[in-house]
Amino acid sequence: MRVIQNIVGLLLLVQASIAFAVLDIEIIGAGEKQIPVAIVPMGGDDKLSQTIHEVVVGDLQRSGLFRMVDLAGKLLTEPSQVSYADWQVRGAEGLAIGNVTALPNGRIEARFRLFDVVKQAELVAQAVSASDGQVRAIGHRIADLIYEKMTGDKGVFSTRIAYVNRRGQNFRLIVADSDGYNEQVVLAQNEPIMSPAWSPDGSHLAYVSFETGHAVVFVQSLYTNQRKVLADFRGSNSAPAWSPDGKQMAIVLTRDGSSQIYLVRPDGSNLRRITFSGAIDTEPNFSPDGQSLLFTSDRGGSAQIYRMPVEGGPEQRMTFGEGSNYSPRHSPDGSGFVFAHRNNGKFYIALQDFQTGQMELLTEGGWEKRPSFAPNGKLVLFASEARGRGILATVSSDGRVKQHMFTQSGDAREPVWGPNP
Amino acid sequence: MKKLVISMVLVNLLAACASNKPAETTAAPAASGAPAAAAAAPTTKAAPATKTAGDPLNDPAGILAMRSVYYPFDIDAVQDADKPVVQAHGKYLGANPNRMVRLEGNCDERGSNEYNLGLGQRRADGVKKMLELSGAKSAQLESVSYGEEKPRASGHDEASWSQNRRTDINYAK
Numbered sequence: 001m002r003v004i005q006n007i008v009g010l011l012l013l014v015q016a017s018i019a020f021a022v023l024d025i026e027i028i029g030a031g032e033k034q035i036p037v038a039i040v041p042m043g044g045d046d047k048l049s050q051t052i053h054e055v056v057v058g059d060l061q062r063s064g065l066f067r068m069v070d071l072a073g074k075l076l077t078e079p080s081q082v083s084y085a086d087w088q089v090r091g092a093e094g095l096a097i098g099n100v101t102a103l104p105n106g107r108i109e110a111r112f113r114l115f116d117v118v119k120q121a122e123l124v125a126q127a128v129s130a131s132d133g134q135v136r137a138i139g140h141r142i143a144d145l146i147y148e149k150m151t152g153d154k155g156v157f158s159t160r161i162a163y164v165n166r167r168g169q170n171f172r173l174i175v176a177d178s179d180g181y182n183e184q185v186v187l188a189q190n191e192p193i194m195s196p197a198w199s200p201d202g203s204h205l206a207y208v209s210f211e212t213g214h215a216v217v218f219v220q221s222l223y224t225n226q227r228k229v230l231a232d233f234r235g236s237n238s239a240p241a242w243s244p245d246g247k248q249m250a251i252v253l254t255r256d257g258s259s260q261i262y263l264v265r266p267d268g269s270n271l272r273r274i275t276f277s278g279a280i281d282t283e284p285n286f287s288p289d290g291q292s293l294l295f296t297s298d299r300g301g302s303a304q305i306y307r308m309p310v311e312g313g314p315e316q317r318m319t320f321g322e323g324s325n326y327s328p329r330h331s332p333d334g335s336g337f338v339f340a341h342r343n344n345g346k347f348y349i350a351l352q353d354f355q356t357g358q359m360e361l362l363t364e365g366g367w368e369k370r371p372s373f374a375p376n377g378k379l380v381l382f383a384s385e386a387r388g389r390g391i392l393a394t395v396s397s398d399g400r401v402k403q404h405m406f407t408q409s410g411d412a413r414e415p416v417w418g419p420n421p
Numbered sequence: 422m423k424k425l426v427i428s429m430v431l432v433n434l435l436a437a438c439a440s441n442k443p444a445e446t447t448a449a450p451a452a453s454g455a456p457a458a459a460a461a462a463p464t465t466k467a468a469p470a471t472k473t474a475g476d477p478l479n480d481p482a483g484i485l486a487m488r489s490v491y492y493p494f495d496i497d498a499v500q501d502a503d504k505p506v507v508q509a510h511g512k513y514l515g516a517n518p519n520r521m522v523r524l525e526g527n528c529d530e531r532g533s534n535e536y537n538l539g540l541g542q543r544r545a546d547g548v549k550k551m552l553e554l555s556g557a558k559s560a561q562l563e564s565v566s567y568g569e570e571k572p573r574a575s576g577h578d579e580a581s582w583s584q585n586r587r588t589d590i591n592y593a594k
Contacts, residue, residue, distance in 0.1 A: 192567065192570035192571065194534050194535070194538075194568075194570060195534065195535060208538075210567065210570065213523075213565065214565035214566075215538060215565070215566065215568075234563070235542055235546070235564060235565065235566070236538050236539070236541075236542045236565065236566045238535055238538050238539075239535045239538075252535070252539070254539070254542045254546070254566075257546075258539065258542075258543055258546075259538070259539030259542065259543075280536060280539035280540060280543065282533075282535045282536055282538070282539050283533060283535045283536070296533065296535070296536055298495075298536075302495075303532065303533075303536055324532075326532060326533035326535075326536055327533045327535070340533060342531065342532070367577070369533060369534075370533065370534070413534075414534065
């Protein structure tokens with residue numbers, strides 16, 4: 001049977017690798033202020049230039065924080081060709097130019113410059129290179145540089161996301177670029193996969209797989225694809241979460257009764273139980289300082305968000321009011337958390353500040369689940385539904401800009417944003 | 422390769438039968454002699470097993486033909502209406518100590534996947550406990566949860582949800 005399973009897995013992998021990811025991205029809304037930028041296609045290799053241009057413009061537009069200034073046919077590649085007055089008239093605040101070449105060693109090198117048109121100053125002059133076939137990575141890196149210089153926040157276009165694609169009974173665990181391109185199939189099988197969780201250094205994914213007939217937690221290297229079982233006790237093993245230093249994990253086991261939270265080292269050693277409620281305690285998430293956990297519990301009669309010290313101790317209820325709440329995730333700065341809020345038959349993505357205790361809905365509601373922050377805290381990735389399919393969606397942390405990403409066929413589920421590269 | 426085809430056909434067959442009403446379902450034959458095969462089968466609503474004369478488990482009109490227990494939303498306790506079914510299975514298992522049963526808890530899609538995994542496990546464990554009280558031995562029983570990952574019906578409405586909130590009582594060969 002194991003052999004058969006492996007063959008099925010291989011077949012699915014082959015299938016996956018020939019299926020090109022066609023993405024359909026819808027952007028809804030715009031930032032309070034959109035920075036006008038002129039992105040001039042790079043000189044040099046035409047094909048490379050075109051791809052980089054598409055990636056940079058796509059990234060900046062999807063953020064909702066930028067407006068593309070019409071180039072009016074102007075093509076320039078050198079600083080000596082920059083006339084600030086020209087671009088001021090067109091209303092640009094930023095101007096990006098550059099050259100891209102395929103080097104003899106197979107690498108691609110882009111020399112990129114960004115100018116502040118208002119202050120009439122060069123902001124960035126940098127060479128960005130990548131191996132052949134990684135031209136999109138260059139585009140993402142340049143978009144990150146523009147985003148960072150123009151907004152003051154770190155960009156997240158070079159990060160990756162993980163999610164599960166479900167087609168009928170076929171489940172694939174996928175890692176992709178932040179825009180959904182460049183898919184890598186981590187695991188493909190005919191049994192469910194859920195709850196992917198990135199190690200803080202982005203080298204490993206922990207996840208739950210049902211391939212042996214019940215929920216088991218695995219940890220898999222994204223470099224070697226080698227994996228090992230982290231927890232396979234009777235009942236369900238699930239909800240893996242990494243501590244910020246990567247030295248500890250929280251998991252949920254039902255081996256002693258109802259779902260309870262345990263700590264364990266990533267090698268499976270030093271397992272110890274930290275909640276003793278007898279209710280469902282699940283979805284642990286470490287605070288950025290590693291000192292506390294948020295989690296979901298129904299100990300009060302409905303699913304709500306709670307907080308507790310990592311090493312055990314007093315547990316504090318964080319969410320009140322109508323409805324139930326699930327899947328808490330700390331913001332990267334530790335000031336609050338996102339979660340899925342269910343009320344009146346709808347799921348919303350919600351944000352709560354630790355200090356005020358106020359809940360703010362980021363979305364209009366629908367079938368919206370499993371939010372996670374981008375590393376810069378400015379965007380939230382979540383699972384949604386549109387056109388009868390499960391899709392990936394993002395919302396800016398101020399709720400103004402939303403994005404729907406239709407990836408391939410089937411349902412996209414269980415997304416999670418990865419760490420900075 | 423032939424083995425693979427057979428196994429895929431079997432999976433399709435199992436899936437096709439999964440939408441049968443619970444009263445119509447019968448015992449599942451294991452896909453092969455290997456215990457792993459039975460454990461890996463996504464569901465066990467399959468063609469009837471070869472009949473053992475006089476085994477009440479194979480009586481399509483008997484109470485033991487009922488193999489699913491249903492729940493209200495976000496509830497894991499066996500409801501009064503289903504208690505006779507669970508108790509009958511417990512009694513049967515007590516009288517047939519060689520029979521093994523897998524209890525598979527499922528949920529509707531309202532809730533997070535992880536919360537529902539926990540809820541499905543509580544549902545399966547609740548049935549397990551009642552089976553033990555009715556005569557089954559713990560060693561005969563395994564309880565697992567699929568949460569909301571294996572819905573029997575895929576609609577976003579109560580008609581589908583009510584079918585998906587259930588524990589299946591699946592006999593191994």
